[in-house]
Amino acid sequence: MDGENLQERAAARTQDLPGAELTHPFGDDWDVYKVRGKVFMLQTAVLGQPIVILKATPSDGLALRTAYEDITPGYHMNKRHWITLHPDGALDPLFVDDLVTESYLLVVENLPKNQRPVDPEVFGQHA
Template sequence: MQGEALQERARARADELPGSRLVHPFGPDWDVYKVRDKVFMLMTAVTGEPIVTLKADPEDARALCGAHDDITPGYHMNKRHWITLHPAGSLEHDLVDDLVTESYLLVVEKLPRAQRPVDPATFGGDRSR
């Protein structure tokens, strides 16, 4: 998936998620998506290419980085818990959608039950690991 298309795909999926909102706490060069004031996705082009950074389970993050040249440890984030998607072209639309959703659900499941906009165990189908 190429540059702007990667970010547009990730943005479209994030906009569909209940309770998701876009903020700019780091200035206009960073799009930050939060659910209940917790970050689950960041997008920028300050690196020279339009990237998407997402929360990920550490084991999943290692596997994804090993399986895809376009996925690296999180740019300016904890390298175990975040991944960055690069727009070199090989990432499928469904994978981007799934990674955005998984990032969102990782954040939602850490929220107090009363603050969760969805049940992370049932939202989006089977999440067995």
């Protein structure tokens, strides 16, 4: 998936995440996606290459970085809790959707219960 498609796919996924909003607190070069004021995804370009930065548990982040060349530690973020997705590799679009959703749910589960737009324990599960 090339860089534009990677960022477009990740951004499109946020449309289905309740309470997700796009902000630009760092200027027009950074798309920052938040839920209830907390960041769950960032998009920018590094050396002309579009990237997507997502939250991950430390164990998941390590496993993903080990398994995929296109996933590295979070650019300008805590390297244990954030990952960076790079384009032009083997990242499947549905896998990108899952990573965006997981990042969102990691943030939601740390919100006070009365501020959660969804229940992270059951969001996305079908009856």
